Amino acid sequence: MSASYARVLRIPHARRTFANALLGRLSYSVVPLSVMLAVNRASGSYAVAGAVMALFGATVVFLAPARAALIDRHGPRRALIPLLAAYVLLPALLTAALWRPGAPPVLLGTLTALAGACVPPLGPTMRAVWSRLAQDDKALLQRAYSLDGVAEELLFVSGPLLVGVLVGVAAPTAGIVVGAALMVAGTAGFVRSPAVGAVPPAGPSSVRRDRGRRRVLRRVGRPVGAAAAVGLALGVLDLLVVVFAERHHLGGASVAWVLAALSAGSAAGGMLNGAVNWTLPARTRLALLTACLGLALVGAGLAPGLGTLALVVAGAGFFVSPAITTAYLIADDAVVPEARTLAGAWVNTAVNAGSTAGTAVAGALAGSLPVAVCFAVTGGVVMVAATVSMLHGASRGSAIRERNATTPAG
Known part of the structure; x- marks a missing residue:
């Protein structure tokens, strides 16, 4: 147990980088549930809400490698900022569409699917940063990944609880706004970290050679x-x-x-x-x-x-x-x-x-x-x-x- 969890967090810039990444990743468990509740309330249909969430989940999951390839090729700072801008804009448009009942299901599905396609991949990026911070120390990297995984587990428990509190005092669209704000705050702090800035872009030649x-x-x-x-x-x-x-x-x-x-x-x-x-x-x-x-x-x-x-x-x-x-x-x-x-x-x-x-x-x-x-x-x-x-x-x-x-x- 030479490489303890405390040692992981004592790595220069690790705590700041990890905390900001977790703040943004909390959005992953806040936005989907809020969108489902808001769509169900606006449409009055569980079928529409389910279809919209299926589209969101499909683009989040199956386009994740494409977003990660952008991070590797251009570097976290250059790739995360455009993704963040698109991700914030699309939930804003979705919130506006859900403000009053009667929005066309096709519009809701399109906006939600596009939002899922632009989700900043903070989880994979943080793990790549952990690899650089550990500097080929396998025991240290194992503890860093374990700590990351447990923290993510807790985020997916606390996110729905936060949505429950928000729904108790405001409309479900408030959860979408809060989730987008969490992503903005977390990603902005994450990309400003020196540890993230030290990750170089791979460039197109490396893409052709090894990163297809x-x-x-x-x-x-x-x-x-x-x-x-x-x-x-x-x-x-x-x-x-x-x-x-x-x-x-x-x-x-x-x-x-x-x-x-x-x-x-x-x-x-x-x-x-x-x-x-x-x-x-x-x-x-x-x-x-x-x-x-x-x-x-x-x-x-x-x-x-x-x-x-x-x-x-x-x-x-x-x-x-x-x-x-x-x-x-x-x-x-x-x-x-x-x-x-x-x-x-x-x-x-x-x-x-x-x-x-x-x-x-x-x-x-x-x-x-x-x-x-x-x-x-x-x-x-x-x-x-x-x-x-x-x-x-x-x-x-x-x-x-x-x-x-x-x-x-x-």
């Missing part, structure tokens, strides 16, 4: 696949917990408690994972963590009641944050420094896409199968993904590092 999105995806295929399996597990858990509560005639509050146990387990696992100096290779750890998550899902299907389910789900959460953190570490090591933002964005995209797919699959299965079977099927899929990750070739990180050391860009 498909080429980077091939290099990080293993952690991306494992991250997608983790996302699948999360998406399934979210829906199957609701189904479990309904079939056991439990109230909606019980669902909140079980999902809170999931977040608590993930936070605890993330902090412990970062505090340990692992001797197992990261590739092996990722496969084992993913397999344990799948096994926990199988166990969740055997839970006789709410209390047992909450304990098992907390145990499943214990492997979530460590698995995602390890996936980021492997992706970071598999590419040259100029492509780290893009590599991390692919992992993040895989988690989100897997979660979306998991929710859809769980919805299809839950209509015709017992909850225990749904949990078992999903757990089996996750364990298969872990096995494939373990067996599919050797890690290429060391070879790539050695090759990069012989090139000017490396």
Whole structure:
């Protein structure tokens, strides 16, 4: 435990940079819920609200690698400011359109989708900055990524609580305004940090040589696949917990408690994972963590009641944050420094896409199968993904590092 969390925060400029990044990232959990509530109130239709949010989620998730490539190519300062300007303008237009009921759903969907396409990728950019701040100290970087992951977990718990407070005293559009203000304040402080200013742009030659999105995806295929399996597990858990509560005639509050146990387990696992100096290779750890998550899902299907389910789900959460953190570490090591933002964005995209797919699959299965079977099927899929990750070739990180050391860009 030589590289403690306190040492991470003592790195020059780390606290200021990290705090501003978290402030902006809080917008990620405030704006979507506020938009959904505002669209539902303005349109009077859950179908319209759901369609609008699906468009927003699609552009946020699937265009994340493109936004990350812009960060790598032009540098954080030059790329984040235009993205921020567009992101602030579009929610402002959406707020104006929602001011009175009756706005055309096509207009709402278009504005929301465009806003999602312009979301500043503060998470992947911050992780790329962490890589530079750690200066190739693997233990320090592991703790930095663990701290980052746990903080992000807490943001996605606190964001909806903030929206709940705002909705209690103002219209849902107030949440959109507050979320945009958080993004402005956080991004502005983030780009002014000397640590961010020290990140150089890769330039077009590096893009052609090493940073094409498909080429980077091939290099990080293993952690991306494992991250997608983790996302699948999360998406399934979210829906199957609701189904479990309904079939056991439990109230909606019980669902909140079980999902809170999931977040608590993930936070605890993330902090412990970062505090340990692992001797197992990261590739092996990722496969084992993913397999344990799948096994926990199988166990969740055997839970006789709410209390047992909450304990098992907390145990499943214990492997979530460590698995995602390890996936980021492997992706970071598999590419040259100029492509780290893009590599991390692919992992993040895989988690989100897997979660979306998991929710859809769980919805299809839950209509015709017992909850225990749904949990078992999903757990089996996750364990298969872990096995494939373990067996599919050797890690290429060391070879790539050695090759990069012989090139000017490396």
